[in-house]
Amino acid sequence: MTNIRAIVTDIEGTTSSIDFVRDVLFPYARKRLPAFVETHADKPEVQHWLHEAAKEAGIIEASRQEIIELLLGWIDQDRKSTALKALQGMIWKEGYEAGEYRAHVYPEVSARLHAWRADGLHLYVYSSGSVPAQRLFFRYSDAGDLTPMFAGYFDTETGPKRESASYAKIAEAIGERPEHILFLSDIVEELDAARTAGLQTGWLLRPPQAVPVQPRHRAYLDFDSIEP
Numbered sequence: 001m002t003n004i005r006a007i008v009t010d011i012e013g014t015t016s017s018i019d020f021v022r023d024v025l026f027p028y029a030r031k032r033l034p035a036f037v038e039t040h041a042d043k044p045e046v047q048h049w050l051h052e053a054a055k056e057a058g059i060i061e062a063s064r065q066e067i068i069e070l071l072l073g074w075i076d077q078d079r080k081s082t083a084l085k086a087l088q089g090m091i092w093k094e095g096y097e098a099g100e101y102r103a104h105v106y107p108e109v110s111a112r113l114h115a116w117r118a119d120g121l122h123l124y125v126y127s128s129g130s131v132p133a134q135r136l137f138f139r140y141s142d143a144g145d146l147t148p149m150f151a152g153y154f155d156t157e158t159g160p161k162r163e164s165a166s167y168a169k170i171a172e173a174i175g176e177r178p179e180h181i182l183f184l185s186d187i188v189e190e191l192d193a194a195r196t197a198g199l200q201t202g203w204l205l206r207p208p209q210a211v212p213v214q215p216r217h218r219a220y221l222d223f224d225s226i227e228p
C-alpha cells in the first residue's frame with residue numbers, strides 16, 4: 001500500500017465481533033423498543049425516525065403498533081435501515097450508560113489505532129450503525145474510550161455502504177484523494193464499492209473465516225497484519 005493518509009473502518013466484523021452486535025446489542029434494543037417508542041413518541045427526533053421508517057415501508061398511515069411490529073421485524077432481519085439504526089442507537093445509549101454492557105473490540109485494535117494515529121494517519125468510521133451509536137460504541141468499548149482516535153464518523157445518511165457514491169462523498173468530506181484512503185471492512189460488496197470510488201481496500205477475514213485462494217481484496221486476519 002502506498003501513500004495512505006486516512007483510514008476509514010467499518011465496525012461489525014472489522015473492529016468488533018458480529019456476535020456482540022447480534023447477541024447483545026440487537027436483543028437489548030428488541031426487548032426495549034416497544035416501551036421506548038411508547039414513552040418517547042412525542043419527542044421530535046423519535047417522531048421523525050418513526051415517520052421515516054413508515055415511509056421506507058410505504059405505510060405512512062400506519063398505527064404506532066404497526067410501526068413497532070415493522071421495526072421488530074427489521075431487527076430480526078438485520079435490515080440496515082437508517083431509521084431503525086437511529087432508534088436502536090437511542091435505546092443502546094441507556095444500556096451503555098447503565099453499564100449493562102461494553103462494546104466489543106478485538107484485542108489488537110486499540111493498540112493499532114493508537115499506532116496509526118502516532119504515525120499521523122487520520123482515522124474515521126463508516127458503519128450502518130448511526131453516528132450517535134458509533135460514538136457510544138467506541139466511548140464505552142471494552143478497550144476504554146477510543147473516541148479520541150477518530151476524526152469523524154459516517155453512517156448511511158451519507159449513503160448505502162454498497163454504493164460507490166457513498167465512498168466518493170466520504171473522500172470529499174475527509175478532504176483526501178480517494179487513492180490516499182484505505183477502507184477496511186468484512187463485507188466484500190462494501191469493498192467493491194469503495195474500490196470503484198478509487199479507495200484502497202482491506203478485507204478483514206477474522207478467524208474462523210477462511211481466506212479465499214484468490215481474494216478480490218487484500219485480506220487480513222487482524223489489524224496487526226495491516227501495514228498502511
Ligand SMILES: CSCCC(=O)C(=O)COP(=O)(O)O
Nearest residue numbers: 011012127128129133134137
Ligand atoms: C455501531 S452500532 C452497532 C452495529 C450495527 O448496528 C450495525 O449495523 C453495524 O454494521 P457495520 O456497517 O458496522 O457492519
Ligand SMILES: [Mg+2]
Nearest residue numbers: 010012013186
Ligand atoms: Mg461490517
